[in-house]
């Protein structure tokens with residue numbers, strides 16, 4: 276860096292970060308995730324000028340497709356799902372590096388063809404041997420794909436090139452299976468070659484938790500047990516399981532959402548300030564929080580699981596979970612889960628973190644609400660503040676991304692009456708540029724080798740350590756409580772908070 280020209284500082288994080296020579300191989304490229312998110316994200320990155328000129332995209336799947344058929348599929352997926360407008364010149368450049376390899380995951384010949392294809396692309400497109408392998412495949416196939424990459428020399432980094440593995444969720448089914456999978460992965464790839472996807476971390480609003488907390492002075496002094504009453508982290512969906520019965524049944528809401536997304540959100544909300552914004556420092560602080568999580572002694576009173584029953588959703592009749600196609604009518608899988616946790620350290624001792632998620636709830640919304648204690652003393656009459664709630668700072672993760680601050684304000688008029696009002700920051704109003712999709716950010720980070728936004732081995736294993744005793748308790752005790760579709764979950768979840776003198780927010 277030249278000190279006389281600070282605008283040229285290569286470490287300036289405001290400059291667009293453009294990936295160097297590289298390519299991406301997507302296993303399971305015919306699947307739902309690839310079509311809706313991955314292929315469009317690759318195009319959006321190309322359209323924003325963030326991919327190198329010779330960038331290559333290789334699809335691997337069972338179908339008998341030629342390269343042209345694959346390109347047509349990508350084209351259709353991009354037209355339907357891309358965030359940015361379609362531009363023919365971008366597409367024409369991208370298509371130069373598109374190849375398709377047909378085969379199953381146990382097919383050695385197919386992996387040899389993949390190796391040859393990569394070699395050809397290195398020559399034709401200048402990818403320099405740098406390839407990321409995205410495992411967008413059923414979790415049961417993670418091990419075989421990893422082992423095939425090793426067997427066919429595809430994980431080898433030689434002559435200064437890099438190879439990286441991107442692994443979708445769920446990462447294991449419990450602690451034991453996560454440890455087993457980590458062992459398989461790390462036999463082939465070093466820790467810095469592995470990128471575990473938790474797409475929530477790619478969302479702007481989630482990264483903004485750190486910006487709000489650590490770039491400002493006014494929030495952090497009150498971010499502790501002296502001022503915070505409790506924290507509520509919610510991910511609510513209004514849809515049911517759709518066509519994903521095979522994936523969902525036996526997994527359920529807690530494993531699908533709490534183990535990864537909600538515990539990561541909790542870690543970002545509760546962690547100490549990292550010494551820098553680099554991957555090691557961030558992971559160290561998140562790991563400390565997850566390691567300090569304390570489960571309630573009475574899991575019966577402080578956890579609730581539910582299952583949606585028939586009801587009304589968006590003006591339409593909805594069937595119950597047990598009546599969905601492909602679901603065992605005796606299934607005990609949770610479609611709703613709520614748990615109370617504590618973080619056993621000086622900053623948070625005694626502050627409950629309530630985490631909940633569910634399908635077919637009142638509204639699609641993800642938010643983190645930090646709810647503050649009431650003022651220790653009030654000079655106003657009791658009647659003046661009767662309708663005043665508790666102050667809160669709410670991170671709105673989706674759908675209307677932003678931050679809300681709730682506080683009391685005088686109602687206009689001759690008498691003194693104080694009611695809750697909101698002060699809102701909305702991304703859409705404050706910034707002209709729309710937020711990139713999480714997968715755009717994460718794929719770019721993989722190509723750049725930037726692992727800030729990817730949970731590490733320890734984080735995944737600690738998260739399972741938190742959830743395993745709850746799942747085991749649920750296995751031994753009864754069935755999920757039923758809740759009508761379109762409501763905010765089982766009454767047992769409301770009772771759980773009422774016992775603590777609190778109530779769930781109705782976002």
Ligand SMILES: NC(=O)c1ccc[n+]([C@@H]2O[C@H](COP(=O)([O-])OP(=O)(O)OC[C@H]3O[C@@H](n4cnc5c(N)ncnc54)[C@H](OP(=O)(O)O)[C@@H]3O)[C@@H](O)[C@H]2O)c1
Nearest residue numbers: 303304305306307308309337379380411412414443444445
């Ligand atoms: N869909 C989502 O919204 C979503 C969200 C978060 C995470 N994920 C995760 O992302 C991954 C992919 O999910 P998905 O919904 O895209 O799954 P999917 O629609 O079932 O697609 C699976 C893909 O794997 C291929 N495949 C399966 N077995 C194979 C084999 N033996 N040999 C070769 N190819 C095989 C399928 O190819 P064929 O077409 O030939 O069958 C298909 O391309 C999973 O780990 C999932 O948990 C998905």
